[in-house]
Amino acid sequence: MNETSNPxxxxxxxxxxxxxxxxxxxxxxxxxxxxxxxxxxxSGGPVEPLYAMGVLPFYPENYGxxxxxxxxxxxxxxxxxxxxxxRDLCSYALTDIGSNLTGKGPLGVLPKPDxxxxxNNICGTVIKWYEIQARALNVPVFFLDTPFIHDEIHDHxxxxxxxxxxxxxxxxxxxxxxxxxxxxxxxxxxxxxxxxRLWKEIIELSKxxxxxxxxxxxxxxxxxxxxxxxxxxxxxxxxxxxxxxxxRVEQGKGAFxxxxxxxxxxxxxxxxDIRNLSKMLSSRGAVLVGDTYTSAWAHEQMxxxxxxxxxxxxxxxxxxxxxxxxKIKKMIELVEGYxxxxxxxxxxxSCKSYSIGQYDIKREVSKATGRPGLIIEAxxxxxxxxxxxxxxxxxQIFLEIIREKEQS
Amino acid sequence: xxxxxxxxxxxxxxxxxxxxxxxxxxxxLPKDRMPIGFFCPLVPEELIHAAGALPFRLMGTSVPITxxxxxxxxxCCHLVKASLESLLQGExxxxxxxxxCQTCDSMQGLSDIWARQGIVPSQFNLMIPTHLDSxxxxxxxxxxxxxxxxxxxxxxxKISLRKLKDSIRLFNHIRERxxxxxxxxxxxxxxxxxxxxxxxxxxGYWMDRIRYLELLxxxxxxxxxxxxxxxxxxxxxxxxxxxxxxTYFSLIEDxxxxxxxDDLCSGARTFRLMVAExxxxxxxxxxxxxxxxxxxxxxxxxxxxxxxxxxEVADSKAQGVIFLLYKYCEACFFDYPDLKSALEAKGISTLxxxxxxxxxxxxxxxxxxxxxxxxxxxx
Numbered sequence: 001m002n003e004t005s006n007p008x009x010x011x012x013x014x015x016x017x018x019x020x021x022x023x024x025x026x027x028x029x030x031x032x033x034x035x036x037x038x039x040x041x042x043s044g045g046p047v048e049p050l051y052a053m054g055v056l057p058f059y060p061e062n063y064g065x066x067x068x069x070x071x072x073x074x075x076x077x078x079x080x081x082x083x084x085x086x087r088d089l090c091s092y093a094l095t096d097i098g099s100n101l102t103g104k105g106p107l108g109v110l111p112k113p114d115x116x117x118x119x120n121n122i123c124g125t126v127i128k129w130y131e132i133q134a135r136a137l138n139v140p141v142f143f144l145d146t147p148f149i150h151d152e153i154h155d156h157x158x159x160x161x162x163x164x165x166x167x168x169x170x171x172x173x174x175x176x177x178x179x180x181x182x183x184x185x186x187x188x189x190x191x192x193x194x195x196x197r198l199w200k201e202i203i204e205l206s207k208x209x210x211x212x213x214x215x216x217x218x219x220x221x222x223x224x225x226x227x228x229x230x231x232x233x234x235x236x237x238x239x240x241x242x243x244x245x246x247x248r249v250e251q252g253k254g255a256f257x258x259x260x261x262x263x264x265x266x267x268x269x270x271x272x273d274i275r276n277l278s279k280m281l282s283s284r285g286a287v288l289v290g291d292t293y294t295s296a297w298a299h300e301q302m303x304x305x306x307x308x309x310x311x312x313x314x315x316x317x318x319x320x321x322x323x324x325x326x327k328i329k330k331m332i333e334l335v336e337g338y339x340x341x342x343x344x345x346x347x348x349x350s351c352k353s354y355s356i357g358q359y360d361i362k363r364e365v366s367k368a369t370g371r372p373g374l375i376i377e378a379x380x381x382x383x384x385x386x387x388x389x390x391x392x393x394x395x396q397i398f399l400e401i402i403r404e405k406e407q408s
Numbered sequence: 409x410x411x412x413x414x415x416x417x418x419x420x421x422x423x424x425x426x427x428x429x430x431x432x433x434x435x436x437l438p439k440d441r442m443p444i445g446f447f448c449p450l451v452p453e454e455l456i457h458a459a460g461a462l463p464f465r466l467m468g469t470s471v472p473i474t475x476x477x478x479x480x481x482x483x484c485c486h487l488v489k490a491s492l493e494s495l496l497q498g499e500x501x502x503x504x505x506x507x508x509c510q511t512c513d514s515m516q517g518l519s520d521i522w523a524r525q526g527i528v529p530s531q532f533n534l535m536i537p538t539h540l541d542s543x544x545x546x547x548x549x550x551x552x553x554x555x556x557x558x559x560x561x562x563x564x565x566k567i568s569l570r571k572l573k574d575s576i577r578l579f580n581h582i583r584e585r586x587x588x589x590x591x592x593x594x595x596x597x598x599x600x601x602x603x604x605x606x607x608x609x610x611x612g613y614w615m616d617r618i619r620y621l622e623l624l625x626x627x628x629x630x631x632x633x634x635x636x637x638x639x640x641x642x643x644x645x646x647x648x649x650x651x652x653x654x655t656y657f658s659l660i661e662d663x664x665x666x667x668x669x670d671d672l673c674s675g676a677r678t679f680r681l682m683v684a685e686x687x688x689x690x691x692x693x694x695x696x697x698x699x700x701x702x703x704x705x706x707x708x709x710x711x712x713x714x715x716x717x718x719x720e721v722a723d724s725k726a727q728g729v730i731f732l733l734y735k736y737c738e739a740c741f742f743d744y745p746d747l748k749s750a751l752e753a754k755g756i757s758t759l760x761x762x763x764x765x766x767x768x769x770x771x772x773x774x775x776x777x778x779x780x781x782x783x784x785x786x787x
Contacts, residue, residue, distance in 0.1 A: 084745030086762075088483065088736050120538055124513050127538065127707050128742030134710040135746060143707050145539035147548075148516050150523075156551035160537070163544040324520035349483045352738070356517025359479050360524055377481075 006258045006282040009248075011217060013241045020237050021223055028058045028111045037114040037176065040133065043226055044122040045144065046168065046315055048192050048306070051230040052185035053172050058111050059227055060129075064092035067099070068271030068381030070106050077382055079104075090350040091382035093129040100136060115139050115175050117168075121146040121321040123353035142171045146316045150323040153316065162312040169308070189306025192230040198238035199225045200298035205245050206289045207338050210254025211262065213245045215288035216278040217255060219269045225297045260285035261402055264334045266292045266361070267346035267354045268380040273388060280392055284399050290338040292319060292330060324357045328364045335369045341402045343373045344395070350379045372405065374398040413626025419604065421623060425615050426607040430469065430494055434502035438462060438616040442504040442564060445528065447491070449678045450509045450536045450703065452553070452693050457617060458567045458575040459560035464503065465613030466491045467652070467674065470767040471499075479521050485734040486764045487649075488514045495527055505530040505563055507556075510538065511705040512739055532559045540698060540706045550694045557690065572689040578617055580682055585624035586612070587679050590669065592631050597641060597666050599631060602657025609652040609674055642784045645726035646670040647717060647747075648733045649704070649740055655767065656732055659774050663781040669724035671717065672732070673703065704739040713743050714750045721756060728757045728784045730777070735762050757784060 011017075031038045036056045041047060043061045050057050067073040068091075076098030077091055083101060085094055099105040118130035118141060127143065134141040144164050147157050169180045199222075206213050213221075221241060228234035248254070263281070265288045270277065281288065296319035319330065335343055343365065345358045362373040376394055379385040425436060437443055441462035446453070453463035468487035475496035476489045494500050506528045508519035523531050534556050537545035557567055589608070593600050600608070608627070612620050642665040650656065652674050660667055670676050680701045684692040702708060702716050721729055729751055733740045748758050759780040761773060 084748060086741040086744070089738060089741055093742070124511075124516075124538070124705060125738055125742075128704070128739055131707070131710040132742060132746065141710060143539055143542075145537055145542065145545070145707070147535040147537065148510055148533075150516075150520060150533045154551070154555070156548055157535070160544055160548035164539070164542065167542070167544065324517075324524065347481050349481070352483065352513040352517065355481055356484065356514060357520055358481070360521055 004258075004283060004285075006256050006285065008278075008282065009253065009255055009257075011213075011221070011241070011244060011255075013237070013244050014220075016237060016240055017221055017224070020228070020233055024224075024227055024233075025107060028056050029107060031056050031111060038111050039115050039117050040113040040130075041117040042119050042122060042126045042130070044146075044315065044318055044320070045117045045119040046165065046311055047227075048188050048230045048311060049165075049169060049172055049180070049185060050117070052188040053176055053178075053180065055114075055172070055176070057117075057227065058113065060096040060133075061092050062223060062226055063099070063105070063107065063110070064095045064381050065269075065271050066107075067095045067105050069274065071272050071383065072105055073272065073381040074383055076102065076105060077384075087382075087384075088349075090123075090125045090129070091379055092350065093125060093132075095381055096129070097132060097136075100133065113137060113139055115171075116141040117144070118142070119144040119146060119315060121315055121318050123320065123351065125353075140171075140175065142168055144168060144315070146321055148321055148323070149317065149326075151325065157316065158309075158313060161316045162309050165308045165312045185308075186306055188230040189311070191232060191235050193306055195225055195229050195234040195238055196297065196299050198235065198242055200295075202238060202242050202245055203290065203295055203298065205242075205249055208249050209262075209339060210252075210256070210259040211287055211289035211338075212248035212254055214255045215265045215291040215294065216269075216274055218291065218294040219274060222294045222297060229297075254287070256282050256287055258282075258285050259287045261342070261399060262287060262289045262338060262340045264288070264290050264292075264331070264338060264340045264343040265346070266331065266343060266358065267348045268293055268351055270346060270378045270386065271381050272383045273378075273386065276388065277395075280395065281399075284396070286399055288344070289340060290334050292327075292334065295334070296320065320353050324360060327357065328361050328368075331361055331365045332368050335365060335371050340371060341406060342371050342398065344398070345373060345375045346380075347375050347377045348380050349377070349385055350382065372398070372401055413622055413629075415627070415630045418623045418626050418630075422604070422607050422611045426610045430499040430502075433614060437464075437502070437614075441616070443502055444505040444507060444564070445500065445503045446507040446509075447487070447515065448509050448511055448703075449673055449681060450511065450697070451507050451534055452556070453617075454572065454575040454579050454683065454689075454693060455553070455557060455560060455567065456507070456564075457578070458572040460565035460571075461505070461560070462616065463613070465674070466494070466500075467610060467613065469494065470653075470765050471497070480518075483736050484514050484518075485736045487734060488518050490765070492518060492521065495522065495525060500528065503528045505532070507532045507534055509534040509536045511536075511703065512737070514736070530559075530563045532556060536697065536706075538705070538707050540701075541708045541712075546694065546698060549697065550691065553690050553694050569689065573685070576683045576685060576689055576692070578621060580685065582612060582617060582621050582624065583679050583682055585621065585628055587676075588628050589624065589631075590676060592628070594643075594666065594668050596631055597661065600627075602661040602667065603654035606652040606654045606657045613674065640664075641666040642728065642781050643668040643724065643726045644781075645721045645724050645729045646672060646675075647729060647731055649673050649737055650732045650734065650763070655770055655773075656761075656763075659770070659777050660730070660781070662774070663778045664785065665728075665777075665781045668726055669720060671720060677701075677703070704743050714747055717747055718750060718754065721751065722754075726756070728759065728780060730780070731758060731760045733760065733762055735764050
């Protein structure tokens with residue numbers, strides 16, 4: 001298949017998205033001007049109690065993605081490596097450690113946290129990473145332990161996570177020296193659920209043919225659902241975005257003029273190569289219509305009225321805290337639900353919790369759906385572990401296989 | 409000392425079992441106990457034993473990796489890759505069950521891949537909490553222990569109170585004897601050279617534990633109680649996640665040093681797993697993980713690893729610390745730079761050895777260890 005142009009339709013809400021994220025980072029960076037405290041928090045951590053207590057969250061992982069996308073990650077990783085950290089460690093963590101050591105990165109000196117909040121529902125890496133930063137910054141850390149769910153969730157597991165959520169509230173009260181307001185938490189929780197529902201609805205609009213909001217757009221526009229979940233800002237923004245994407249559906253317009261091959265993406269994006277990969281795929285008529293990563297923030301277990309117990313359950317059951325059988329089922333649902341012709345899995349050397357098991361997932365999903373899968377090797381932010389030309393060749397051959405399969 | 413526990417017979421018996429491949433080992437395992445595999449000291453061997461089974465620890469033996477790549481990416485540690493490889497090559501058909509426990513992301517992933525192979529008839533995931541200084545972790549772990557007990561009773565045999573107390577006593581005695589051997593070896597290294605010592609440790613994870621205790625007692629009895637002048641050897645503290653392989657201990661000794669203490673998860677770290685014998689056994693088994701046990705995959709606070717290591721190194725009077733870490737072990741490599749700095753600030757030199765298959769890169773390791781020991785030796 002020859003490469004041909006395939007115009008991309010810009011999302012108008014992107015301007016609002018940029019303003020929103022600039023405002024967010026401005027506030028976090030200058031939290032003291034606004035009389036706010038700052039907590040560094042993992043991407044799977046419970047942010048709602050922070051907003052309910054008026055604390056601004058800063059997400060080192062989200063910042064790592066920003067460093068990766070702006071191609072600043074490698075030098076920051078190298079700074080951490082000079083301090084003795086192994087190159088084999090997660091490059092989000094190395095980027096954060098490097099930023100902290102050097103004061104360099106897209107934001108310059110990182111906002112100093114008053115405390116840290118770490119939940120191991122995304123990986124075990126974050127425990128060690130946050131221990132390092134707690135020592136380096138001399139701040140307290142709250143650790144939410146969410147046991148991995150290989151098959152079924154037990155009552156005592158839920159009780160354990162719920163009790164820790166209560167402990168989290170007590171920790172916040174101690175740090176902030178003021179009582180926790182259930183009323184305020186309820187409001188924040190309700191906004192969080194609204195934003196999650198909106199986000200879920202937005203990404204599912206790409207089940208339409210052509211896809212109006214492909215995964216490469218979702219990778220960008222997911223930032224508010226991570227960082228601003230629980231705020232009015234996130235709700236307003238996603239309402240605006242949803243309206244625009246729904247309009248595309250009404251008009252039968254996709255993000256790309258030409259959409260011949262629909263694909264699902266698995267794992268964290270290759271942040272420093274999103275643009276190239278998107279161009280390379282679209283020039284061959286291929287579009288990533290859905291993914292496992294951004295849909296992880298459409299918390300499937302988050303139902304009903306907001307409550308501490310509800311948040312405990314949803315945080316214990318996020319995508320990365322569930323076993324292989326769940327991940328296979330989820331991938332099959334995505335392939336079938338989005339009418340995909342195949343799927344691409346990013347074997348991400350920085351993220352073992354996401355990547356170990358992918359070979360089995362690939363086999364099982366292909367067996368169940370009859371759709372082929374491709375595994376490409378890279379790293380989410382460290383470009384040193386990525387061979388773009390080799391990946392391009394692999395994708396090119398993969399797309400040819402899909403075309404031949406569709407024609408036969 | 410009986411004939412069966414004379415030093416020569418002890419050595420012969422230990423070397424026999426530890427020289428075998430997994431496939432060959434099945435024929436010498438006790439016939440009356442079904443072997444249940446496990447990986448990690450966080451799994452309570454006492455419960456497995458009390459159910460009437462043989463706890464059999466998988467320790468990442470040297471094996472060419474030819475099948476595991478179909479399931480695992482390259483960035484997994486040797487233990488994970490080699491264990492799956494052994495399973496896929498049919499080396500572990502003798503296991504009647506396998507127990508995983510929550511430690512790192514790689515083991516967590518391995519557990520699910522392992523289950524899909526359907527080779528070992530039963531599998532259990534023991535979810536040891538990560539937050540070991542949380543008050544809420546105790547009732548959670550107690551419930552997990554109950555769940556594990558139920559699994560064993562359903563798949564192996566009834567665990568009576570008496571059997572569990574007997575098993576706890578047996579494993580406590582084993583730890584006490586091993587601890588004595590560690591202490592005696594400091595001055596009697598010629599009688600228990602490093603490679604043999606590593607085999608003594610390994611044998612204890614494979615053979616019948618009552619027989620193992622007899623061997624350890626025979627060994628302790630056979631050793632003289634006074635020193636034999638190995639003072640010229642440089643005392644080294646060995647830390648890491650490495651299960652005991654002959655290579656590392658003999659390389660260190662050949663270079664003129666001796667491991668006076670270690671924090672390996674197959675070694676002295678397990679001495680902290682002593683169980684109180686005067687209380688409800690299941691409660692005591694739960695409680696021990698909250699006393700002094702430390703594994704870098706667990707959380708006891710940001711300073712815990714540093715504080716424990718500094719104290720142990722000081723107590724051991726080691727002159728240098730060797731970090732023996734599996735490549736790709738995140739828990740260990742994240743901690744390493746701060747531990748190194750903390751040790752060096754106290755005037756303790758360190759050496760990092762990043763290893764995969766213990767048989768590989770032996771010569772390279774030899775040169776690095778020799779240089780390190782020479783650096784520590786008096787002029």
